[in-house]
Amino acid sequence: MAVRLLHWMLAGLVLFCWIQDDGGRVHRSAGYVAAGVVVARLLWAAVAGGHGSLASLKPSTAATLAFLRARAPRCIGHDPLGLWMVWLLWLLVLLLALTGWMSRLDAFWGDDRLQHVHAWLADGLLVAVALHLLGVAVMSWRWRENLPGAMVTGRKRS
Ligand code: HEM
Numbered sequence: 001m002a003v004r005l006l007h008w009m010l011a012g013l014v015l016f017c018w019i020q021d022d023g024g025r026v027h028r029s030a031g032y033v034a035a036g037v038v039v040a041r042l043l044w045a046a047v048a049g050g051h052g053s054l055a056s057l058k059p060s061t062a063a064t065l066a067f068l069r070a071r072a073p074r075c076i077g078h079d080p081l082g083l084w085m086v087w088l089l090w091l092l093v094l095l096l097a098l099t100g101w102m103s104r105l106d107a108f109w110g111d112d113r114l115q116h117v118h119a120w121l122a123d124g125l126l127v128a129v130a131l132h133l134l135g136v137a138v139m140s141w142r143w144r145e146n147l148p149g150a151m152v153t154g155r156k157r158s
């Protein structure tokens with residue numbers, strides 16, 4: 001339940017930051033809340049068990065290769081390949097909050113390099129989310145399973 005709620009909050013906040021991208025008060029607040037959602041998700045992982053736990057979030061090259069060699073068998077939690085994307089998405093959101101915050105410090109007054117980095121990260125996040133949606137679509141089709149539906153109801157056949 002918490003994982004799903006946090007996911008849709010994150011998606012909504014990121015979407016909002018892309019649309020309202022003027023760097024104004026609302027943009028900044030939404031961006032910080034998005035970073036907070038990521039932190040909350042990681043804290044949740046630290047206390048929760050099962051498919052949302054920290055152990056299940058540990059990416060592994062060996063598991064990813066095995067997963068690919070087995071031609072992407074169905075998984076109940078994150079599949080090993082998708083897990084890399086999960087971390088990339090979280091990392092980009094955290095870096096966006098960091099660069100957004102830093103770009104407004106007195107130390108960087110008159111220096112727009114950080115704003116460029118911020119804009120690149122935002123573009124990178126756009127590409128990553130597109131790949132994320134593609135991944136969800138491909139795996140839904142391969143596994144004959146409504147993954148976005150499971151992300152709403154929290155139910156998957158075992
Ligand atoms: C999920 C988080 C965020 C996303 C996706 C995001 C995305 C963006 C995008 C797309 C732009 C327009 C860049 C351009 O082409 O000029 C922008 C600008 C800006 N953002 Fe963010 N942002 C996020 C979080 C934050 C946070 C937390 C701050 C905090 C202070 C912030 C501060 C700014 C500022 C000051 C600008 C204006 C830069 C300018 O004047 O050109 N952003 N952001």
Ligand code: HEM
Nearest residue numbers: 003011014015041077078079082086089129136147148151
């Ligand atoms: C800006 C938009 C989005 C971002 C940043 C994002 C990010 C993420 C992240 C970080 C996870 C891992 C969740 C966790 O373990 O806490 C995830 C999972 C997931 N997302 Fe998104 N997401 C976005 C939009 C969407 C949309 C629009 C859909 C539906 C069409 C979707 C469907 C899913 C599904 C089905 C999963 C579970 C994948 C699995 O079982 O491994 N996401 N997303």
